[in-house]
Amino acid sequence: MDEVYETFFANELKRIEKNQQTRVLRTFHGPNKAYANIEGKESLLFSSNHYLGLGTDKDVQKGAIDAIEQYGAGSGGSRLTTGNSLLHQQLEEAIAKFKGTENALLFSSGFLANVGVISSIMGKGDIIFSDEYNHASIIDGCRLSKARTVIYKHCDLQSLETALQTEKTDGKKLIVTDGVFSMDGDVAPLREIQLIARKYGALLMVDDAHGTGVIGNHGKGSANYFGVENIDITVGTLSKAIGAEGGFVAGSNLLIHYLKNRARTFIFQTSLSPGVVGAALAAIQKIESTPQIVEKLQWNSAYMRRRLREEGFHVLEGVTAIIPLIIGKAEEALQFSKLLEEEGVFAPAIRPPTVPEGTSRIRITVMATHTKEQIEQVVQIFVQAAKKMKLYRTIPR
Numbered sequence: 001m002d003e004v005y006e007t008f009f010a011n012e013l014k015r016i017e018k019n020q021q022t023r024v025l026r027t028f029h030g031p032n033k034a035y036a037n038i039e040g041k042e043s044l045l046f047s048s049n050h051y052l053g054l055g056t057d058k059d060v061q062k063g064a065i066d067a068i069e070q071y072g073a074g075s076g077g078s079r080l081t082t083g084n085s086l087l088h089q090q091l092e093e094a095i096a097k098f099k100g101t102e103n104a105l106l107f108s109s110g111f112l113a114n115v116g117v118i119s120s121i122m123g124k125g126d127i128i129f130s131d132e133y134n135h136a137s138i139i140d141g142c143r144l145s146k147a148r149t150v151i152y153k154h155c156d157l158q159s160l161e162t163a164l165q166t167e168k169t170d171g172k173k174l175i176v177t178d179g180v181f182s183m184d185g186d187v188a189p190l191r192e193i194q195l196i197a198r199k200y201g202a203l204l205m206v207d208d209a210h211g212t213g214v215i216g217n218h219g220k221g222s223a224n225y226f227g228v229e230n231i232d233i234t235v236g237t238l239s240k241a242i243g244a245e246g247g248f249v250a251g252s253n254l255l256i257h258y259l260k261n262r263a264r265t266f267i268f269q270t271s272l273s274p275g276v277v278g279a280a281l282a283a284i285q286k287i288e289s290t291p292q293i294v295e296k297l298q299w300n301s302a303y304m305r306r307r308l309r310e311e312g313f314h315v316l317e318g319v320t321a322i323i324p325l326i327i328g329k330a331e332e333a334l335q336f337s338k339l340l341e342e343e344g345v346f347a348p349a350i351r352p353p354t355v356p357e358g359t360s361r362i363r364i365t366v367m368a369t370h371t372k373e374q375i376e377q378v379v380q381i382f383v384q385a386a387k388k389m390k391l392y393r394t395i396p397r
């Protein structure tokens with residue numbers, strides 16, 4: 001490699017290091033489950049996105065195995081060429097039924113669904129209104145679209161409405177928001193946002209990656225949680241509560257037909273491999289047939305939140321499985337997470353640029369498969385770690 005580039009990489013890494021933003025990979029020797037083997041050590045896992053524990057569910061695993069036996073390891077092509085199997089279609093039907101929409105379309109990931117949808121619908125002359133805490137994939141979709149993006153304050157209806165009143169266009173308007181925000185675990189006020197979208201003639205897109213399988217009746221997601229229907233575009237992922245991999249868009253027949261013809265991350269990518277499709281299909285069937293799993297997750301989330309509060313921690317309000325414990329400074333959050341790990345709890349620190357400066361945190365997530373005793377044990381470990389760091393009451397945001 002030319003020396004110029006070596007210098008570039010090394011300097012950039014130094015800068016990242018100086019800001020304490022260097023990222024390292026941690027190695028799991030086994031699946032994400034309540035007790036996970038992380039770098040050879042059994043630890044209580046309180047940071048997985050497998051909220052329902054379905055990645056290790058026997059029926060879900062059987063769904064993957066059966067699918068591989070019937071359809072092979074890989075799908076063989078993009079959906080529009082040789083990669084469209086009956087199994088893909090069955091999963092789309094199951095997703096549409098679960099989400100209560102006319103139709104659904106699979107993407108290789110939630111990330112690529114967001115990028116594909118936004119960049120294929122919006123373009124020059126259009127305006128996107130995007131919540132300031134939206135996921136990186138939404139931000140990238142907005143950038144790729146070449147539309148003007150107006151950022152409104154997090155979940156702030158006044159800020160959104162003011163933006164719609166002041167930013168004028170003869171083109172299309174899209175309001176895009178996470179349903180459940182990945183770092184704060186709060187839920188966007190979808191009823192009010194939908195009213196604003198209708199008032200100003202904007203399309204509404206909701207990324208429900210962390211709401212699907214978690215909140216609402218039977219885990220049907222954020223819109224269902226508020227009793228809201230007819231969201232124009234819902235994006236979701238199969239990689240979190242569903243326990244597999246892949247992304248989806250749920251919406252009208254017209255929207256799905258359009259995306260099949262215009263969304264480049266759908267058209268030009270090899271379709272999902274049969275194993276993950278089979279697993280996701282089995283997972284959705286499991287959620288529908290066993291509502292107790294979602295109920296257990298909701299109970300665990302509420303219990304964890306309550307217990308942390310009782311012990312004096314500052315945790316953000318919420319109803320989801322994401323429980324952010326705000327610490328403040330990045331180095332303190334890192335140290336806190338390290339102490340937890342020494343005591344056998346895996347819950348990594350989240351710091352800037354992922355979250356705003358001064359709000360570094362431990363992003364705790366609970367799973368339906370955690371027992372009450374495990375939650376209690378973890379809360380006590382949190383208390384001990386906070387005492388050691390003299391952080392007994394964490395800083396309100």
Ligand code: PMP
Nearest residue numbers: 109110111135182209237239246
């Ligand atoms: N949206 C949100 C809100 C997310 O948190 C994530 C995953 N971190 C994604 C989209 C991307 O989903 P996937 O992992 O399926 O690419």
